[in-house]
Amino acid sequence: MINVSAFLENLEKKGFKTKHVKTGREACEYLLQTIQKNASVGIGGSMTIEEIGLYDELIKRGNEVYWHWKVPKEKTNETRDNACKADAYLCSTNAASMDGTFYNIDGMGNRVASISYGRQPLFIVMSVSKITPSKCAAMDRIKSIACPLNAKRLKLNTPCAITGKCNDCSSADRFCNVTSILERPTGKREVYVVVTDEKLGF
Numbered sequence: 001m002i003n004v005s006a007f008l009e010n011l012e013k014k015g016f017k018t019k020h021v022k023t024g025r026e027a028c029e030y031l032l033q034t035i036q037k038n039a040s041v042g043i044g045g046s047m048t049i050e051e052i053g054l055y056d057e058l059i060k061r062g063n064e065v066y067w068h069w070k071v072p073k074e075k076t077n078e079t080r081d082n083a084c085k086a087d088a089y090l091c092s093t094n095a096a097s098m099d100g101t102f103y104n105i106d107g108m109g110n111r112v113a114s115i116s117y118g119r120q121p122l123f124i125v126m127s128v129s130k131i132t133p134s135k136c137a138a139m140d141r142i143k144s145i146a147c148p149l150n151a152k153r154l155k156l157n158t159p160c161a162i163t164g165k166c167n168d169c170s171s172a173d174r175f176c177n178v179t180s181i182l183e184r185p186t187g188k189r190e191v192y193v194v195v196t197d198e199k200l201g202f
Helices: 004-014 024-034 047-052 054-061 073-084 110-116 135-153 159-163
Strands: 017-021 040-043 064-067 088-091 095-097 101-106 122-127 178-182 191-196
Touching: 004 017, 004 191, 017 024, 024 047, 024 054, 024 122, 024 191, 040 073, 047 054, 047 122, 054 064, 064 073, 073 110, 088 110, 095 135, 101 110, 101 135, 110 122, 110 178, 135 159
Parallel strands: 017 191, 040 064, 040 088, 088 122, 122 191
Antiparallel strands: 095 101, 101 178
């Protein structure tokens, strides 16, 4: 059984700002209250952000939002670049360990780059289902749950999309290209971690 309170306490000790909510809807409402109405917002690839409906709410109230999932294919690279430079950056995480460390794997690297570096506030939205006991368990979660499910969702021609587990492949569609570990906020950056009891994302 994961002790969510202990996880949040470990995050706070490291300098992360935390918010624990029951549902994705509550997470969305908190983020709308916290992100400035005139801020530009960048979003990294995230089923969690998609599921809580935040993108539509930000657009509705007039924020300028850069999310490569929401633009034509020919504009994805430009949108990724703009997202990295926005006033606030939103994403989820592939896994976290109980000591308050975040683990992520990317294909393009834009998301992990924005998690690792930036002067703007960073918002990590995650379900308690992504909390794991240790680094090894976190990496196992990514390789056996997050990446296979994402490969299947994207209809990629990778072994994990079929077998449901990592084969350390050399497929042309491979998207396990860069791994990042975030132990503490970088510099004096504000990093908000919003944890939901509701199971969201992969």
